[in-house]
Amino acid sequence: MPEVQDIAKPHGPITLKNGWTVEVDKNICIGAGPCVGVAPKTFELDDEAKAVILSSCNEDDADTILNAARSCPVSAITIKNDKGEVVFPN
Numbered sequence: 469m470p471e472v473q474d475i476a477k478p479h480g481p482i483t484l485k486n487g488w489t490v491e492v493d494k495n496i497c498i499g500a501g502p503c504v505g506v507a508p509k510t511f512e513l514d515d516e517a518k519a520v521i522l523s524s525c526n527e528d529d530a531d532t533i534l535n536a537a538r539s540c541p542v543s544a545i546t547i548k549n550d551k552g553e554v555v556f557p558n
């Protein structure tokens with residue numbers, strides 16, 4: 469099973485190899501889970517049913533992670549580019 473990226477900040481922000489940062493707002497996340505289905509190497513639900521970011525996230529390509537963010541019904545996943553500009557939600 470993939471490992472959670474950093475136990476100190478399992479919800480991010482985490483910087484991907486393309487320079488994007490990914491963060492889950494656990495206060496918004498409702499554990500609906502489509503992000504896990506779209507990008508299973510990036511997201512997993514913890515035991516509180518909140519999405520956490522996995523250390524294997526760079527095995528999913530950037531579009532897959534973006535699509536996972538788009539799949540979230542409550543827009544709990546924020547992606548920023550290497551300039552700190554918000555890529556999603558937009």
Ligand code: SF4
Pocket residue numbers: 492496497498499500501502503504511517518519539540541542543544545
């Ligand atoms: S899709 Fe959104 S609400 Fe559902 S688990 Fe992922 S981040 Fe949470």
